[in-house]
Amino acid sequence: MECAAKGIESTPCEPGPPTRRCGLCGAVSYCSTSHQRLHWEYHKEECGRFQEQMRKAPLISDFPFTFSDQLSFQGNCAFLESMGLHLRGIWKYECSCHFKLPSVDHSSDGWCLPSLLCPCTDPEIHLKNPMKSWKEYYEWRRLPLHSPVAVLLHWPLTVYHSIQLCLSRSPLSEAGKNLHIHYLGPEREISQILVFSELAALLPGVSIHIEFVGPAVPLSRDGETRYFNKYAHCSDADCSCKSSYDNNSQNSSSFKGTLTLELRKGLYHDLYSEITRDTKPDIIVAPNAGIAAYSTWLPTLELIKGMGVPAVFTDYCEEAAYLASLCIGSVLGRTPEPIQVNPFRQPMPVEETALNLPCYSNCFIFGM
Template identity: 35%
Template sequence: MDDQSSYVLPQAQSTLTSPPTTPVPLTSPLRDWAEYYSWRGLDVDSPVAQLLSYPLSVYYILTTCLKQDNSKYFESLLRKDTLRILLLGVEKEVELLPVFKELVNLLPWVSIHIDMVGKSISKKCRRKILEDGQLSIALFRGDYHSWDGQEAGIIIGLNAGIAAYRCWQPTLEKILKQNTPSYFTDYCEYFVDITDQTLKGANSGEVTQKRLNPFRAPFRITSEDNYLPWFSNAVIFSVTPR
């Protein structure tokens, strides 16, 4: 897996390629960018958070959201030799694989395997497996409902846009039939509310546990359609059966 030098400024790159001096206690996980930057010794004006929002959102979902929602399951998940994470609807994440190595620094006591599933993954990467120390990432081009891989401990969809893409419907049907915890992010609270209305209208589920993500990307995304504040990974939510 390539290093992070192509993704961040030189000063941040020299910091992120070095392991942290002290681990983050699982009993008191990092809560926001201020704590992460302090822990990593980054300058407060470093823009690296724009890219690190992807792995740090995964970290926050694991160590805060899941822990709050189902503490027993959270504890059992981290007792396993390998933490298996399933990322759905993958697009930009494939271009940012090196930044996911930061998950190993945040969770150094466990090996991490990530299955990335998405229709936008290149045909050249289909079923490709990348390994780097305690981290392995497998790529699958296609939808989750056509994926036949090993069951994951947690399912996550970043910037999912569930209401905008019809292909999510059979995927959600498959997810809701399982007992695997699932979390999603979207660009703003309005999109999450539309997702909730869409799911209820189809009588297939509903949005629960809506939270503002403290590890959302800091740069606002502008839209020609409206003036709503959009941020990558802005809001975290779950989907449960009705």
């Protein structure tokens, strides 16, 4: 956290973390009273908006998990350590420590959890109605509420929820047995790609093809195609999920549909013509997009506007979603879809944020 007035004049900030908060919104911090007074000219226009966003904090931090309090008090690293998952496999990307370690492909590591705590086999019953909460998902998958898998499953569950939102407004162009998804700006999820196999359980019998497109895709993995026919496996040696586990084989009876992911390095508007040479997308999903922060989104938004394809975006905090909606509205020439709290947001709070606003990965969802 930095002083909100840092850099707006020559007077340097006082040493140490800023401990003085705005008394009205509580969303911004300052190193001193003088810097708080100095910043008011800038802050007064956003302060009321921040107050409204801060009032939603209890709702946003309300999760059914028994580990939610641990996350609030321990921090991400300590929580993962208490679960025996710190710096293990696909879990290592959930704390800042992983930046100190070499990048390794952990695609064969699975959940690193016993079968009782993770969805490593087919669900016992098919979904009859769209799910609307983490509690419903855990009940359906027969998982105890102390299982930490939601920390990673927010990626595929957010895709699932995006699809359900689009279907509630109008049928997708290829609704039925084939679904093509363009997934923009992947970063951390590239190293957690195994968890996307859960889409096969959420959308049974559907052939799903996902294009991961973004500059964060490693050059060495550009053009890589992954075929999934099994769920991410558990740590139990005798579990049925271990039988013939082969993440790259297309021949398996475990999935009734197919799931394919292809990685593309670059910006979407530059690669669109190549990607859509054979098939157009049914839906575009852009998690934690940061639309207002990156000017490269403008040509992509213009492209999506002309495509006529539903697009769903998420962001970490409501302010980022609000600023993104202004950008989308300027491109569309009208008010975009309203901002909603994503019921499948990650339950792990984002650490070291610029504002004191409630902040979670995939927290707020909106579209065009």
